[in-house]
Amino acid sequence: MRSNGYAVEVENLTRIFGDFKAVNDISFQVEKGEIFGFLGANGAGKTTTIRMLCGLLLPSSGQATVAGFDIYKEYEKIKQHIGYMSQKFSLYEDLTVRENIEFYGGVYGLSRKEISDRTKELLDYLNLNQQADHLTKSLPVGWKQRLALSTALLHNPPIIFLDEPTSGVDPVSRRNFWLLIYELVEQGKTVFVTTHFMDEAEYCHRLSIMKDGRIEAMGKPRELKIKYSADNLNDVFLKAVQGGAANE
Amino acid sequence: MHRVLYLVQKEFRQILREKAFIGIIFVMPFIQIVVLGFAITTDVKNVTLGVVDYDKSSASRRIIDAFDKTSSFIYMYNLESEKAAQKKLDEGLIKVAIIIPENFERDLRSAHAPVVQALIDGVDGNSAGVATAYVSQIARKLQIEWLQDAGVAPQVLSKMHLTQIEPRMLYNASLESKNNIIPGIIAVLLTMITAFLTGMSIVREKEIGTLEQLMVTPIKNYELILGKIIPFIIVAFLLMLVGILAGGLIFGIWVKGSIVLLFALSILFSLSTLGLGIFASTVSKTQQQAMFIAWFFAIFAILLSGFFIPIQNMPDWVQVVTYLNPLRYFIVIIREIYLKGTPLVYLLNETLAMGIFGLVTFTLASLRFHKRLS
Numbered sequence: 001m002r003s004n005g006y007a008v009e010v011e012n013l014t015r016i017f018g019d020f021k022a023v024n025d026i027s028f029q030v031e032k033g034e035i036f037g038f039l040g041a042n043g044a045g046k047t048t049t050i051r052m053l054c055g056l057l058l059p060s061s062g063q064a065t066v067a068g069f070d071i072y073k074e075y076e077k078i079k080q081h082i083g084y085m086s087q088k089f090s091l092y093e094d095l096t097v098r099e100n101i102e103f104y105g106g107v108y109g110l111s112r113k114e115i116s117d118r119t120k121e122l123l124d125y126l127n128l129n130q131q132a133d134h135l136t137k138s139l140p141v142g143w144k145q146r147l148a149l150s151t152a153l154l155h156n157p158p159i160i161f162l163d164e165p166t167s168g169v170d171p172v173s174r175r176n177f178w179l180l181i182y183e184l185v186e187q188g189k190t191v192f193v194t195t196h197f198m199d200e201a202e203y204c205h206r207l208s209i210m211k212d213g214r215i216e217a218m219g220k221p222r223e224l225k226i227k228y229s230a231d232n233l234n235d236v237f238l239k240a241v242q243g244g245a246a247n248e
Numbered sequence: 249m250h251r252v253l254y255l256v257q258k259e260f261r262q263i264l265r266e267k268a269f270i271g272i273i274f275v276m277p278f279i280q281i282v283v284l285g286f287a288i289t290t291d292v293k294n295v296t297l298g299v300v301d302y303d304k305s306s307a308s309r310r311i312i313d314a315f316d317k318t319s320s321f322i323y324m325y326n327l328e329s330e331k332a333a334q335k336k337l338d339e340g341l342i343k344v345a346i347i348i349p350e351n352f353e354r355d356l357r358s359a360h361a362p363v364v365q366a367l368i369d370g371v372d373g374n375s376a377g378v379a380t381a382y383v384s385q386i387a388r389k390l391q392i393e394w395l396q397d398a399g400v401a402p403q404v405l406s407k408m409h410l411t412q413i414e415p416r417m418l419y420n421a422s423l424e425s426k427n428n429i430i431p432g433i434i435a436v437l438l439t440m441i442t443a444f445l446t447g448m449s450i451v452r453e454k455e456i457g458t459l460e461q462l463m464v465t466p467i468k469n470y471e472l473i474l475g476k477i478i479p480f481i482i483v484a485f486l487l488m489l490v491g492i493l494a495g496g497l498i499f500g501i502w503v504k505g506s507i508v509l510l511f512a513l514s515i516l517f518s519l520s521t522l523g524l525g526i527f528a529s530t531v532s533k534t535q536q537q538a539m540f541i542a543w544f545f546a547i548f549a550i551l552l553s554g555f556f557i558p559i560q561n562m563p564d565w566v567q568v569v570t571y572l573n574p575l576r577y578f579i580v581i582i583r584e585i586y587l588k589g590t591p592l593v594y595l596l597n598e599t600l601a602m603g604i605f606g607l608v609t610f611t612l613a614s615l616r617f618h619k620r621l622s
Contacts, residue, residue, distance in 0.1 A: 054464045079466045090461030094265050095258065106254025107465045152461070 006065075007032045007159050007190035008053060013062035015048050022048040024213035025062070030192060030206075032158075035185055037204030038194040039237060044210040046194040047087075050163050053192070054084050067159055083160040087167055089148040093137035097128055100136055101151055108155035122150050142173025146180060153184070160184060162193040166200065178203050198234045207233075209240045216240045251467050255475025259449070263479065277437050277487050281494040284433050285426045295379050298325040298342040300333050305353035307394075311364065314390055315346065320382045333367060343369045344379055356394065430495040431586040432555040434488055435517075435578050441484045442518045443546055446525030447538040450476055450617075455534060473614050477522045484518060485511065504589035513581050513599060519606030520574040526613035549575040574605040 008030035015023040023045040030036040038046045051057040053066050055075030064071045067081035091100050101122055105115035123129045126146055131139060139147065145165065153160065162181075166174045178200065181191055193204065201207055201221065208218040217224060217240040221233055228239045263269045297315055301308045316323040324342055327333045333345035345367040349355075355362035366383045370376045453459035462472060488511070496502040503510060524545055525538075532538040551557065552566070553575040559567055570576045577598040584590035592599065 056460065056463055076466065079464055082464065084461070084464040086457055086460055088457030088460075090457045092258070092262065092458060093456070094262050099258070099261055103254055103258045104465070106257075107251055107462065107467050109251065109466060155466075 005032065006030060007034070007067065008036070008192060009065045010049075010053070011063040013049070013052060013064050014060045015045075015052060015057065016060045021213045023052070023059075026210075026213075026215050028208055028215065028218060030190060032190050033185060033188055034206060035181065035191045035193065035204045037201050037207040038192070038210060039196065039198075039201055039207055040194070040210035041196065041241070045213040046210055047163055048213075049210075050084075050161050050192070050194060053078075054082060054161055055079060080155065081157050081159060083149075083152040083155075083157040085149050085152045085160075085162050085165050087164045089141075089144050091136045091144060091148050091151065094135060096133050096135055097123070097139070097147060098132045100147070101154070104151040105154045110154060118154055122147075122154075126150060140173075142169055142176065145169055145173065146177060149177070149180060158188070159190045159192065162191065164194050164196070166195065166197065174200070198232065198237060201233045201237075209237060211241050249471075251471045252474045252478070255467075255471070256478050259475065259479035263483065272441075273483055273487050274490055277434075277491040278494045280433055280437065281430060281491055282498055285429055285495070285499055293320060295321050295344055295382070296324050296342040297321045298327050298333050298336050298345045299323065300327045300330055300345065300347045302350040303348050303352035307353035307356055308348040310393075311346065311348060311386075311390060314386050318382070318386070320379075337367060337369055340369070343376075344383065346383070357398075426499050427501060427587055428583060430491075430499060430501050431582040432579060434491040434495070435553075435575065435582050436550055436555065437487055437491055438484050438514060438518065439521050439546055439549060439575055441487055442480055442521040443525045443528070443542045444539065445483065446477060446480050446522050447528035447532070447542045448525075448535045449480070450526065450529035451532050451535050451538040454529070469618065470614070473526065473617060476526075480522070480525075481515065481518060485514070488514065501586070503586050505585035505591070506589075509592055510582065510585045513578070513585075513595070513602070516599065516603050516606055517574060517578040517581075519610040520602070523606070523609030523611075523613040526617050527609075530613070530616040549573050552576065553579045555579050571601075572605075574602050574609075577602040577605075 006029045008028075010029070011027050012025050013023060013027070014021065014025050026045075026049065038049065040046050048057065052059045052071060053064060055071060055078050059071065066078045069075075069077045069081070071078065092103070095103065098119060101119045102115055105118055110118065123132050126143070128143070128147065131143075136144060136147070149162075149165065166177055169177065174197070181193070181203070185191055193200075195201060204221065206218070206220055207224060209216045209224075217227070217236070219227065221236075224236045224240075225231070225233070228236045230236045230239060299312050299315070301312065312323065312326075315321045321344070325336060327336065327345070330345075330347055333342070333347065336342045337345055347365040347367065349362055349364070352362045352364070354360075364387065366380070368376050368379055368383075450459070453462070492503060492507075524542060528538045528541040528545075532541060552559075552562075552570045552573050554570070555575075559570050559576070562570070581595050581598050581602070584595060
């Protein structure tokens with residue numbers, strides 16, 4: 001990694017679709033080892049931002065680096081340094097658990113030996129040894145999602161982007177998933193996560209609240225509660241979003 | 249290359265897990281060859297025939313006999329008058345009416361060149377054309393027979409200028425359409441499988457979100473494309489093999505030329521259809537859309553290939569358009585190799601044209617298929 005040492009640095013990033021500004025001139029930094037939460041209603045621009053940072057979408061203007069690499073020129077390098085998981089769990093349902101791990105391992109360029117080691121490790125860790133040769137579609141949603149995250153991390157990336165990873169998952173599974181995220185952070189990884197669950201927002205080190213493509217508020221959960229004199233993040237969110245509307 | 253292997257392995261695992269796919273690969277070509285080989289026939293058999301014999305002479309009876317003897321015609325009616333014949337034609341009871349004029353035999357013997365008229369139902373243009381050819385063939389046969397009877401020496405006869413032309417069919421001596429149909433079906437199957445399956449398989453990954461996942465991996469664009477097309481080339485070849493076996497076992501039509509050459513040129517041809525599949529996937533969000541786009545182009549390719557409709561029968565401007573159709577060249581190539589065993593030297597023009605189309609289509613489609621979503 002070079003330059004400033006931030007995991008993610010964004011400056012005046014903008015993305016326009018037609019005459020719709022999906023992301024409108026946003027700037028922020030994410031420290032290494034941080035859980036950075038991106039809050040916002042549907043259509044606020046969270047996914048568009050994440051896609052630009054992962055090299056899936058070209059920005060209309062602005063600058064950004066991920067792991068020190070420029071998102072315009074070095075997006076291929078960025079891909080070696082990030083793990084990404086979208087709202088849809090991107091596993092092949094018609095492959096078995098083991099085949100999914102093998103495939104993504106191969107795609108990430110792991111050797112046969114590494115793949116078999118990692119497979120064993122993962123199956124033990126996720127407690128999926130019994131289901132290793134079952135089709136992925138037979139797994140409960142919560143397990144699928146933890147498996148999806150694990151396969152997205154086979155290449156051991158320092159930065160992880162999660163786009164609403166827990167939508168459609170029951171509360172217990174969500175909790176387990178966040179335990180997994182904490183473990184990753186303990187290993188020194190940076191986690192960039194979008195969500196619209198306020199209880200999940202509490203787990204983040206720092207939050208930014210998006211509305212209509214703009215960042216309305218940013219800070220630690222505790223700071224935000226003080227700033228908006230609210231008891232919980234739910235109120236913070238509502239105040240930030242409504243305040244934004246009043247300003248316009 | 250390492251990554252491509254994993255992609256190919258994954259694709260095959262998915263293909264083999266899908267029972268419908270096995271059916272597509274092995275049952276579909278077999279059924280198509282069997283059913284279409286029998287059904288799509290331009291041979292004309294059992295043409296219903298009526299005769300109006302105003303002459304009632306031995307010569308006119310000879311004409312009726314000649315028609316009665318071939319399996320191409322069924323002699324249905326002996327009719328009173330031309331009007332009656334017209335009526336039967338209108339009613340669809342006969343397809344061809346032969347009208348022998350009065351004094352036919354007398355005119356024939358006195359060298360007055362009598363005219364025998366044939367009325368042919370032209371509703372089905374193809375059959376009518378073939379029936380016409382049969383009628384003239386029989387007429388010519390009789391002409392020669394009578395000239396011999398009249399004492400014309402064979403040497404003189406062979407020098408005589410007979411007005412009717414007897415078409416001689418090479419390589420398909422029996423004029424059997426299955427000889428042409430079977431290589432044609434194999435070419436069409438290859439087109440469909442490579443274009444449709446490639447397009448749909450890419451779009452399916454778009455639909456379920458795995459394509460997006462693949463796009464954030466360090467996988468290269470060309471690796472992703474290779475990983476998609478290699479499995480379907482292999483599937484297409486299996487399908488071709490099944491088709492070739494079916495054609496051979498059921499119809500006794502085997503590849504006369506080099507199988508290696510046939511397969512090599514099939515790969516070259518597939519570049520165009522694979523390109524079409526990839527293109528369809530880049531402009532579609534759902535499998536249905538991809539299907540529709542691939543079908544839109546495939547139907548043009550098939551109908552303007554010369555498979556069903558001879559290209560020389562098309563209007564001039566359409567004939568020009570067919571030069572833009574890679575399947576047009578491949579139909580020629582596969583028929584030539586299949587039926588005549590033609591070596592590559594005589595197929596260079598088609599090969600070159602097909603190769604250029606393949607490379608251009610495939611390159612453009614691959615460039616469109618960029619790893620970025622936007």
